[in-house]
Amino acid sequence: xxxxxxxxxxxxxxxxxxxxxxxxxxxxxxxxxxxxxxxxxxxxxxxxxxxxxxxxxxxxxxxxxxxxxxxxxxxxxxxxxxxxxxxxxxxxxxxxxxxxxxxxxxxxxxxxxxxxxxxxxxxxxxxxxxxxxxxxxxxxxxxxxxxxxxxxxxxxxxxxxxxxxxxxxxxxxxxxxxxxxxxxxxxxxxxxxxxxxxxxxxxxxxxxxxxxxxxxxxxxxxxxxxxxxxxxxxxxxxxxxxxxxxxxxxxxxxxxxxxxxxxxxxxxxxxxxxxxxxxxxxxxxxxxxxxxxxxxxxxxxxxxxxxxxxxxxxxxxxxxxxxxxxxxxxxxxxxxxxxxxxxxxxxxxxxxxxxxxxxxxxxxxxxxxxxxxxxxxxxxxxxxxxxxxxxxxxxxxxxxxxxxxxxxxxxxxxxxxxxxxxxxxxxxxxxxxxxxxxxxxxxxxxxxxxxxxxxxxxxxx
Ligand code: HAM
Numbered sequence: 052x053x054x055x056x057x058x059x060x061x062x063x064x065x066x067x068x069x070x071x072x073x074x075x076x077x078x079x080x081x082x083x084x085x086x087x088x089x090x091x092x093x094x095x096x097x098x099x100x101x102x103x104x105x106x107x108x109x110x111x112x113x114x115x116x117x118x119x120x121x122x123x124x125x126x127x128x129x130x131x132x133x134x135x136x137x138x139x140x141x142x143x144x145x146x147x148x149x150x151x152x153x154x155x156x157x158x159x160x161x162x163x164x165x166x167x168x169x170x171x172x173x174x175x176x177x178x179x180x181x182x183x184x185x186x187x188x189x190x191x192x193x194x195x196x197x198x199x200x201x202x203x204x205x206x207x208x209x210x211x212x213x214x215x216x217x218x219x220x221x222x223x224x225x226x227x228x229x230x231x232x233x234x235x236x237x238x239x240x241x242x243x244x245x246x247x248x249x250x251x252x253x254x255x256x257x258x259x260x261x262x263x264x265x266x267x268x269x270x271x272x273x274x275x276x277x278x279x280x281x282x283x284x285x286x287x288x289x290x291x292x293x294x295x296x297x298x299x300x301x302x303x304x305x306x307x308x309x310x311x312x313x314x315x316x317x318x319x320x321x322x323x324x325x326x327x328x329x330x331x332x333x334x335x336x337x338x339x340x341x342x343x344x345x346x347x348x349x350x351x352x353x354x355x356x357x358x359x360x361x362x363x364x365x366x367x368x369x370x371x372x373x374x375x376x377x378x379x380x381x382x383x384x385x386x387x388x389x390x391x392x393x394x395x396x397x398x399x400x401x402x403x404x405x406x407x408x409x410x411x412x413x414x415x416x417x418x419x420x421x422x423x424x425x426x427x428x429x430x431x432x433x434x435x436x437x438x439x440x441x442x443x444x445x446x447x448x449x450x451x452x453x454x455x456x457x458x459x460x461x462x463x464x465x466x467x468x469x470x471x472x473x474x475x476x477x478x479x480x481x482x483x484x485x486x487x488x489x490x491x492x493x494x495x496x497x498x499x500x501x502x503x504x505x506x507x508x509x510x511x512x
Contacts, residue, residue, distance in 0.1 A: 066172065066180030078183070078401045082165055085185045085208045085395070089163040091417070092204060093449035094187055097162045099143040101169075105135040111142040111382050113318030115258040122170040136169035140186050141319070141392055145379050148190050149386065158191035165397075177368045183397030186373075193389035195292050196429050198323040198375055199299030201393045203433060205327060205371045206305050208395065210440075212404055214329065217370065219300070220310035221325040223293040224261075225285040227378070230321070233284035234260055244274045261314045280311040289322055296323050302434045315374055319382060323391065324374035329403055370403065371395045418509055420462035420470045421448035422455060427478040431498070435471075435483075438502055444509065463488060469508060471501070 063069060070078060086096075105125050112119050124136040137143055144162060147153075153160045165185045172178050187204045189197045202219055209217055224230055238260050245253060249268040256263060264275055285293070300307050307325075315324045373393020380388030419439065423432035432448065439446045447465055449458050455472065462470045472484040472493075483501050485508070486493040496504050 064180070066174040066178075068179065074401065074405070077404055078397060081208075081212065081397065081400055081404060082185060084211045085165070086163070088204060088207050088211060089187060091447045092161075092200070094161040094163040094204075097144060097147060097164050098166070099137070099140070099147055099164070101137055101167065102134045103137055103143055103146070105133040107142050107146055107383070108135055108138060111145070111317075111319050111379055112139070113259065115255075115262070116316050116318060118170060118316060122172055124169050124171060138168055138170045139317070140164050140166075140168065140184060140394060141188065141376060142379065142383075144188050144392075145190070145376075145383060145388070145390065148388065149380070149384055153190065154386070154388070159197065160190045162188045162190070164188075177396070177399045177402065179398055183401075184394040185397055185400075186392060186394030188390065188392035190388060190390040192391070193377065194426060195295035195323075196299055196426060196433075198296045198391045199303070199433070201373060201391055202300065202305060202325060202327075203303055205373075205393050205395060207440075209327070209370075212400070214403060214407060216330050217306070217327055218330055219305060219307040219325050219327050220313050220369075221297070221300075221307050221323065222310050222313040223281065223285055223289055223322055224314065224320055224324055224374075225281060225289045226321055229284055229286040229289055230261075230281075233279070233281050236279045236284065237261070237263075240278055241274070247271075247274060259318075262316065264312045264314050265316065275312055282309070282311065292322055299430065299433065302430065303437055315372065319376040319379040320374045321377045322375040325372065325393065326369040327371040328368075329370050368399060369396070370399050417445045417447035417465055417467055418469070419444055419446045419505065420458070420465060420467045421446055422458045422462070422470060422472045423448070423478075424455060424473070425475040425478065427475055428473040431478050432473055435473075435498070435501070439505075442502055442506065444505065469505065471505070 089096075105123070108123060109119055114120070118138050123138055125133065126135075127133055144164065148160060163186065166183070168182050168184055169180060170182065171180060174180065185208075187201055189201060202221075206217065206219065209215075225233065238256065241248065241252075241256050241260060241263055245256065247270065248256065248263065249266060249271050252263045252266050252268070252271050255266070263271065264278065266275070282290075282293075297307070310326075313324055313326060315326075371393055373391070375389075375391040377387075377389045379390065380386045421432055421436060421439075423429045436446055436448055447462070447467065449461055455474075459470065468488060470486040470488060472486060474484075477483050477495070481498045482495050483498060484493050484495050485501070485504065487508075
């Protein structure tokens with residue numbers, strides 16, 4: 052009989068951990084909050100298996116990505132299938148979208164998910180081999196508002212949890228064509244400095260030069276700082292897409308920094324990419340920083356003013372990350388499926404929530420439902436939703452392209468007293484229709500008066 056090494060067996064495998072009852076309670080409350088936000092905004096749940104065909108990931112994340120090269124738990128089954136424990140959720144969701152003919156569903160398809168993912172990484176603070184993620188994906192939509200919406204979902208969950216000191220690092224990777232032009236320039240520049248690059252970056256330069264910008268080695272930092280910047284090479288269409296995303300973020304008051312070194316590690320990304328970092332700055336300092344950044348972003352092309360790599364927060368691990376992946380559909384089939392998404396690391400969020408001692412009391416049921424029809428109305432509605440949130444008025448809304456009829460049905464199912472409707476006409480007139488659900492009557496109110504009008508109505512109920 053083989054002798055058991057109890058010292059090893061009585062410990063969780065390297066990079067994994069037990070979550071004890073108190074930790075599970077925090078974790079579950081975070082999931083609950085995230086689910087509430089997702090459902091309010093019209094996302095629907097999806098679950099995919101923990102195992103997938105290995106090729107799903109090699110074909111989509113990129114052979115030269117760290118995840119595929121070093122971190123996948125892959126194995127051959129007794130039936131000779133090559134399978135992998137899922138390292139991330141986006142490729143499986145695109146697979147599910149195709150497998151279940153979701154192209155025939157009303158677009159965009161907005162999904163959320165939550166579960167364990169597996170990466171054979173070097174364990175350190177906030178880095179586990181079994182990690183929890185809560186993610187949002189919008190498939191079948193190429194508009195900048197969808198990118199902003201994803202960032203809004205993630206930051207809203209943070210705000211709901213009482214986490215205020217965060218910054219969205221954002222960049223654009225352009226599309227295939229303009230990224231190609233940029234890559235050429237970057238390679239030319241890096242070749243001149245090749246002797247000073249770290250060992251890994253010498254390989255990256257050959258296989259995937261953009262990843263040099265992602266290198267954490269201090270020796271490469273100086274080289275990165277002098278590198279040409281993507282924003283100067285993107286085509287007019289990509290630049291205007293990015294500019295609109297930033298305008299949405301401005302409108303929503305979401306703090307962000309242009310980070311030209313942000314490239315993300317996976318091949319499927321194009322155009323908008325982002326990561327959210329928790330910073331340890333005091334709120335006053337933060338506010339100042341936000342104002343500075345806003346002025347900088349008045350013109351996206353002012354690349355020189357944007358954040359330098361060494362300005363990244365001290366706690367240099369991202370709490371969330373994501374971006375647009377318009378080419379993933381094409382990588383897996385011949386279909387063009389524009390899409391965007393993002394995911395939280397639940398381990399990191401739980402750790403942050405516990406460190407910040409956040410209040411996880413239950414949320415109140417919604418009293419109001421916001422219906423928006425058309426892209427202009429959506430833009431107005433995102434900012435309006437924020438006003439209601441700050442005024443502490445529980446609100447639900449659906450971001451999908453559902454008809455007014457089906458949105459009203461959701462509102463009545465939720466039992467809200469009032470529905471605010473903004474169509475294209477109202478958005479241009481700066482008005483909104485307020486409908487009393489019980490009496491079935493409605494009134495048109497100018498947007499500047501909307502909040503006080505709704506407050507009065509709810510008070511007198
Ligand atoms: P990701 O940036 O690789 O993106 O992971 C998302 C988040 O998961 C990270 O920001 C981090 O908080 C957490 N995370 C990643 N690795 C670990 C780890 N080893 N230990 C603990 N937490 C970790 C993705 O996975 C994309 N699928 C996100 C996405 C969705 N893009 C588009 N849609």
